[in-house]
Amino acid sequence: MKVTINSWADGAPIPEKFAFGKIPAEGRFETSANINPAINWADAPEGTKSFAVIMHDPDVPSSGDDVNQEGKIVPADLPRVDFYHWVLVNISAATREIPEGADSLGVTPGGKTAGQRSYGKTGNNSYTDWFAGDADMGGDYGGYDGPCPPWNDSIVHHYHFTVYALDMEQVDLEGAFTGADALAAIDAHVLAKASHMGTYSMNRDMRAEVAE
Template sequence: MQLTSTSLGNGAAIAREFAAGDADGFAPDRNPQLAWSGVPEGTRSFALICVDPDVPTVADTVGRTDMTIPRDQPRCDFVHWVMADIAADVRELAAGSCSDGFVAKGKTAPAGPAGSRQGLNDFTGWFAGNPDMAGAYLGYDGPYPPFNDERVHRYFFRVFALDVATLELPTPFNAGDVHRAMQGHVLAEASLHGTYTLNPSL
């Protein structure tokens, strides 16, 4: 199975249009176009996950003007998008079809292919302590890495072909729930990644 995009080149920089933040604040936050082919026989649905594996693990180093986040600081995953139960006949998500703007406190009913379900991304936890921003962040919210990070962040888009039409998931669900539910049901997967940084020196 192959995953391609007219919005981003594999390994190339992600355009501001598809990011949640830029040097001035919030960015357009449109989901990139994604298309997949070479789907195996027996596919009954797809799942999609987008993860940044380069997120700093020391929270009090983020966003400070008096220091940079060291490149070698331990990193963790940050989920930007999780969607399940994408119908077996879907082969493309158009740019901006699932997200077209950042919504404070999260999108309550993000768009998506008929029958699909959007999960919580990790902005839900990131903004949990901020009364102006706290909420359930469903669907796609794009890159917004710390401006003081010495590392360029990578964003991996992964599409999984599954042999079940629906996954057994709680409401709401997150990427961990999807990974557990699709164990033993993955027929194929495809991925691509882009990069993004707000550090002017990189």
């Protein structure tokens, strides 16, 4: 099985139009275009009845104490956790692509509503937890929302877009399900999987690693 995102080479920096946040000309942060990239897959195994797509970043700080704080840096040796940026299940076995912009065309304060789409069923991403309690941004963030690593992180973040070929037509998930919920639900039903990875940083000192 093979997954392709033509907008950047596997392992290369992600262009900022696919990100939630970017480095502005001045200051530390501004929102970016937050467009989902087109993702394609091929060579699914015989018996595939549906697909799932999950994008995650395994490099998120396990503690937010130093995150985005002037005069501080998030140390490289801090334990890291998974952050889910895109959770999509119940994709038809006949589908081989999610087009660019189909699931996100900008930052939506409070989040996009998760649920049934023509290409599958979206769950909530981890911005739901990140913005919890924020008066301006808090809400349920469904569908795709792109990279926005801390601007003072000492490491480059890695974003894995993984497509799973499943032996089941429907994943029985309702309500505000998460990436962890989706992975648990499909765990015993994965026939094959493949990924395409990209990197992103918002640390000015690591600008060479940031997609222009």
